[in-house]
Amino acid sequence: MAIQIFHVKGTRSVRVIWLCEELSVPYEIVPIDFSADYRNSDEWRAMSPTGKVPAMTDGGMTMFESGAMVQYILEKHGQGRLQPEPGTADRAIFLQWCWFAEATLARPLGDMVHHLFLKPEAERLPEMVVDGEKRARVCLEAVNSALQDQDYLLPEYTAADIMMGYSLLLAARVEVLDNEYPLVQAYFEKLQARPGYQLATA
Ligand SMILES: N[C@@H](CCC(=O)N[C@@H](CS)C(=O)NCC(=O)O)C(=O)O
Numbered sequence: 001m002a003i004q005i006f007h008v009k010g011t012r013s014v015r016v017i018w019l020c021e022e023l024s025v026p027y028e029i030v031p032i033d034f035s036a037d038y039r040n041s042d043e044w045r046a047m048s049p050t051g052k053v054p055a056m057t058d059g060g061m062t063m064f065e066s067g068a069m070v071q072y073i074l075e076k077h078g079q080g081r082l083q084p085e086p087g088t089a090d091r092a093i094f095l096q097w098c099w100f101a102e103a104t105l106a107r108p109l110g111d112m113v114h115h116l117f118l119k120p121e122a123e124r125l126p127e128m129v130v131d132g133e134k135r136a137r138v139c140l141e142a143v144n145s146a147l148q149d150q151d152y153l154l155p156e157y158t159a160a161d162i163m164m165g166y167s168l169l170l171a172a173r174v175e176v177l178d179n180e181y182p183l184v185q186a187y188f189e190k191l192q193a194r195p196g197y198q199l200a201t202a
Contacts, residue, residue, distance in 0.1 A: 003029050003057070012066035013168055015067075016056060018194075018197055025073060047062055067101075082159040082162075090155075110170075110186065133176055136171060136174075137176060140180070144181040151187070151190065152187070
């Protein structure tokens with residue numbers, strides 16, 4: 001039975017679909033309702049205990065956390081593709097950027113998304129948006145520096161670029177990916193041109 005990806009357009013399930021496309025791994029998309037009611041339902045909480053998207057199943061296994069799904073699929077189906085060999089310096093940098101994309105860059109962007117769009121208007125705090133933007137800009141500066149001498153986060157295209165690609169989609173959505181980061185803009189354009197990205201975001 002194929003991997004099932006529980007998907008909402010424009011959410012982190014993009015990373016998982018994009019990777020499956022790049023590796024030609026068969027998968028099935030299960031669209032879900034992103035309403036707070038559904039995400040708080042017992043049915044969804046049984047798959048994703050904090051009510052977030054995405055979730056994924058493979059055989060009898062159910063998991064949440066998009067970065068963990070990416071790593072699992074690479075291990076099971078990658079056959080060495082899209083990630084440097086374990087134990088190498090490139091692998092360390094690969095892991096660094098995978099974690100940075102979700103744990104460091106996506107965090108302030110998530111705060112911005114919550115306080116701009118997701119929370120009920122009465123609960124939105126403008127100062128969270130201002131602070132999130134400041135923190136996100138420090139991260140984008142770091143990505144811009146990393147791209148000074150190379151086209152991707154590592155010398156070759158890897159799944160770290162897929163992890164980062166979704167975070168940059170969020171950055172663009174909250175309008176912090178501007179021309180202060182020309183190398184990041186050019187990099188994001190390159191990622192957006194990949195067929196896997198296009199299919200995953202369609
Ligand atoms: N670290 C988690 C983050 C999951 C996450 O925040 N998902 C967003 C959609 S992309 C969500 O469900 N937001 C709703 C909420 O936080 O209430 C992952 O990578 O899967």
